[in-house]
Amino acid sequence: MSLQNEIQTKVTFTQYQQLNELLGISPHRLTKIFNDPQIMNVEELTKLSELMNVDYNYLIDTYNCATKGITLYEYFQLKEKTITASSGI
Numbered sequence: 001m002s003l004q005n006e007i008q009t010k011v012t013f014t015q016y017q018q019l020n021e022l023l024g025i026s027p028h029r030l031t032k033i034f035n036d037p038q039i040m041n042v043e044e045l046t047k048l049s050e051l052m053n054v055d056y057n058y059l060i061d062t063y064n065c066a067t068k069g070i071t072l073y074e075y076f077q078l079k080e081k082t083i084t085a086s087s088g089i
Contacts, residue, residue, distance in 0.1 A: 003063045004034045010052040023047050040066040042074050 008016055015022060020030040023044055033040055037059075040048070045066045049056035056078060059065040070078075 002034070003037045003059075003065070006063075007048070007052060010054065015051065019051075022051060036068075037063045037065040038068040040070075042066060042070055042078070045070070046078075 020027045023030065025044065033044065045056050045059060049059055060067065
């Protein structure tokens, strides 16, 4: 399943139609992300994960989202936030 297909299954029709606006990006940028999820940045990744109601680590691990637009430091900070949030600290 592609990232685009997964998004379609996780959001409402209206949300999907307004996805670029909800993510704060242009329609052209959204098309580029659908074609290559690796180019996402941290802000786009976190907004999309919130909209889809999935953990951003799932998007990184499954679709390689933001692997070109995120540093290892940012990646490990995101991982730590997930661990901290899930442990209730």
